[in-house]
Amino acid sequence: MDINIGISEEDRARSAEALSRLLADTYTLYLKTHGYHWNVEGPHFQQLHIQFMDQYTEMWTAVDELAERIRALGHKAPGSYAQFVKLATIKEEDGEPSWQDMVRNLEQGHEQVARTAREVLRIAEDVSDDATGDVVAPRITLHEKTAWMLRATAS
Numbered sequence: 001m002d003i004n005i006g007i008s009e010e011d012r013a014r015s016a017e018a019l020s021r022l023l024a025d026t027y028t029l030y031l032k033t034h035g036y037h038w039n040v041e042g043p044h045f046q047q048l049h050i051q052f053m054d055q056y057t058e059m060w061t062a063v064d065e066l067a068e069r070i071r072a073l074g075h076k077a078p079g080s081y082a083q084f085v086k087l088a089t090i091k092e093e094d095g096e097p098s099w100q101d102m103v104r105n106l107e108q109g110h111e112q113v114a115r116t117a118r119e120v121l122r123i124a125e126d127v128s129d130d131a132t133g134d135v136v137a138p139r140i141t142l143h144e145k146t147a148w149m150l151r152a153t154a155s
């Protein structure tokens with residue numbers, strides 16, 4: 001069925017492509033955070049175990065909203081590890097980091113997702129896709145805030 005929401009097919013594709021990159025980055029950081037929740041060790045175990053749970057739970061909810069916005073634009077949402085690896089700028093965890101490195105990696109991860117989200121917002125503004133902007137702008141706030149909290153945890 002044709003989509004007529006006042007955004008051209010080409011512009012919807014630009015928005016959806018940008019959102020797919022944000023979805024992939026958010027999903028990759030979600031998975032990294034959940035893995036750290038499982039594997040964290042050390043004197044701050046209890047605090048970090050819970051802090052990481054709060055963070056991955058938030059991102060788990062967020063990826064659904066991002067994916068459904070892609071669908072509303074008439075595109076298919078990426079939903080496999082292979083697609084996420086291709087789209088993401090964040091690298092998967094494949095080592096066994098210390099709790100300090102976990103905190104640092106997540107801090108840098110949230111900064112990266114904030115940067116990706118800002119790029120998506122610019123594209124959404126470019127094509128007058130206000131609804132995508134409304135979904136993405138709060139993600140910038142959230143990731144910048146979480147990066148600050150992780151910085152405060154590490155120092």
Ligand SMILES: [Fe+2]
Pocket residue numbers: 037053
């Ligand atoms: Fe758990």
